[in-house]
Amino acid sequence: MINRPQTLGEFIIDHQRDFNYASGELSQLLSSIRLASKIVTREIRKAGLTDILGASGVENVQGEVQMKLDDVANEIFLKALKNRGIICGLASEEMDSYIIFDEEKHAESKYVVLIDPLDGSSNIDVNVSVGTIFSIYRRVTPVGQPAELKDFLQPGNQQVAAGYVVYGSSTMLVYTTGNGVNGFTLEPSIGTFQLSHPNMQMPVDGKIYSVNTGNYLKFPDGVKAYIDYCQDKDPDTNRPYTGRYIGSLVSDFHRNLLKGGIYFYPEGTNAPNGKLRLLYECNPLAFLAEQAGGLATDGHQRILDIQPDELHQRVPFFVGSKHMVEKAMTFM
Ligand code: P6P
Numbered sequence: 001m002i003n004r005p006q007t008l009g010e011f012i013i014d015h016q017r018d019f020n021y022a023s024g025e026l027s028q029l030l031s032s033i034r035l036a037s038k039i040v041t042r043e044i045r046k047a048g049l050t051d052i053l054g055a056s057g058v059e060n061v062q063g064e065v066q067m068k069l070d071d072v073a074n075e076i077f078l079k080a081l082k083n084r085g086i087i088c089g090l091a092s093e094e095m096d097s098y099i100i101f102d103e104e105k106h107a108e109s110k111y112v113v114l115i116d117p118l119d120g121s122s123n124i125d126v127n128v129s130v131g132t133i134f135s136i137y138r139r140v141t142p143v144g145q146p147a148e149l150k151d152f153l154q155p156g157n158q159q160v161a162a163g164y165v166v167y168g169s170s171t172m173l174v175y176t177t178g179n180g181v182n183g184f185t186l187e188p189s190i191g192t193f194q195l196s197h198p199n200m201q202m203p204v205d206g207k208i209y210s211v212n213t214g215n216y217l218k219f220p221d222g223v224k225a226y227i228d229y230c231q232d233k234d235p236d237t238n239r240p241y242t243g244r245y246i247g248s249l250v251s252d253f254h255r256n257l258l259k260g261g262i263y264f265y266p267e268g269t270n271a272p273n274g275k276l277r278l279l280y281e282c283n284p285l286a287f288l289a290e291q292a293g294g295l296a297t298d299g300h301q302r303i304l305d306i307q308p309d310e311l312h313q314r315v316p317f318f319v320g321s322k323h324m325v326e327k328a329m330t331f332m
Contacts, residue, residue, distance in 0.1 A: 006194070006195045007193060008195070009031065009192070025086045025109075025111065026160065026161060026177065028084050029081070029084065029113070029161075032080040033080070033165075036132075037132060037173055040077075040132065040165070040167065041167055043072050043076070044130065062093070069124050073117035074095070074118070076117070077115055078092070082101055086111060087109050087113050088111070088112060088139055089113075089152065090112065090114075090115065091115070091152045091279065091311055092280070093119075093312070098311065100147050108144065109143070110138055110143055111138055112147055112152055113135070113136055113137075114137075114279045114284075115133065115280055116133040119131050119132070119248065119249055122247075123246075129246065129248050129250070130248055130251075131165060131251065133162075133249075133250060133281055133285065134280070134284060135156075135161075135284040135287070137152075139151045155304060156282070156284075156286055156303055156304035156305075159283060159284070160177065161176065162283070162285075163176065163288065164254070164285070165250075166251055166254045170185050171185070171188075172184065172186070174200065174288065176287060179291075181292045182197065183195075183196055183198075185197075200257060200258075202289060203321055204260075205321055205323045205324065206259060206262065206324055207239075207242055208242050208243075209230040209243060209261065209264075210244050210245050210246075210252045210262065210263040210264070211245060211266075212265070215270060218268035219266055220332075223299075223332070226331040253319065256294075256319075257292055257294070261324065262319070262321060263320055264318040266299065273313075273314040273315060274298075278303070278306060278313045279311060282296065282303050283303060283304065294319065294321055294322055294325070295319070296319040297329060298318070299318055299329060303315065303317070
């Protein structure tokens with residue numbers, strides 16, 4: 001009897017009943033994300049060898065020079081998600097506005113997807129991990145009509161599923177449908193994601209703080225005070241903590257999910273609302289964090305309770321081990 005880990009496909013089928021409106025559509029959606037993440041893995045693994053490195057010269061809506069691989073990843077996810085006919089609309093960090101799928105085969109689609117197809121892509125050139133982050137909502141406008149902006153501007157507490165792919169020493173897909181968090185590692189020799197991290201729990205305490213201290217002087221006093229606390233000695237709480245900042249949100253989040261820790265990108269004079277986007281970075285990671293026993297706030301309120309008013313809205317972001325985020329909030 002060969003005892004092998006469950007594949008993602010088998011897991012999805014086994015947990016079909018966990019999905020609200022278990023119509024199989026969400027399963028299909030996750031399968032298209034699974035396919036796209038394998039294709040992106042292939043592109044990333046050869047990035048150093050082909051000319052997709054180097055900026056495409058085009059600036060994205062964030063005013064950031066778009067790396068060619070950003071474009072490639074965006075196209076790969078767009079095509080995989082569109083082809084299954086499951087979603088009626090898609091919003092992406094790499095696109096100014098959302099796009100609507102209103103052909104015949106999308107007419108009965110119930111879901112919309114928001115995605116950051118390749119977060120941390122500036123790390124590609126130096127061979128550092130990057131990630132994809134996705135968030136799935138049930139549409140709020142009537143099925144059968146074209147999706148509208150309000151389908152995308154839902155608070156994070158309305159997500160039906162969320163997850164990320166981290167393209168690191170291995171490719172891992174981690175997601176939740178509101179029934180806990182599970183992690184799958186790509187077995188490249190057979191091209192399947194296998195359940196490697198069942199029921200992931202974020203330690204409620206940790207010793208790692210993750211922030212760009214290069215912005216220290218630009219932070220509000222409360223944030224400076226919390227960083228000073230992290231760096232201050234206290235044998236009772238294992239301080240000073242260890243600083244770890246990869247410059248790739250998904251990688252910093254993933255490490256904290258496994259080992260405990262806090263990641264924060266606060267507001268500052270260089271970023272009045274922080275740098276991270278509420279809809280396709282903070283909300284999905286906040287959903288995952290809470291499902292794993294962690295916490296995510298903007299320094300004052302739950303990320304998941306924020307009512308978005310703009311597609312590319314930025315918010316200050318504190319996410320990670322529950323006790324660490326709670327402690328940080330006392331300084332804000
Ligand atoms: P900074 C990457 O651009 C990103 O969105 C996150 O992945 C990362 O944590 C952060 O920005 C890094 O930003 O300003 O510290 O370089």
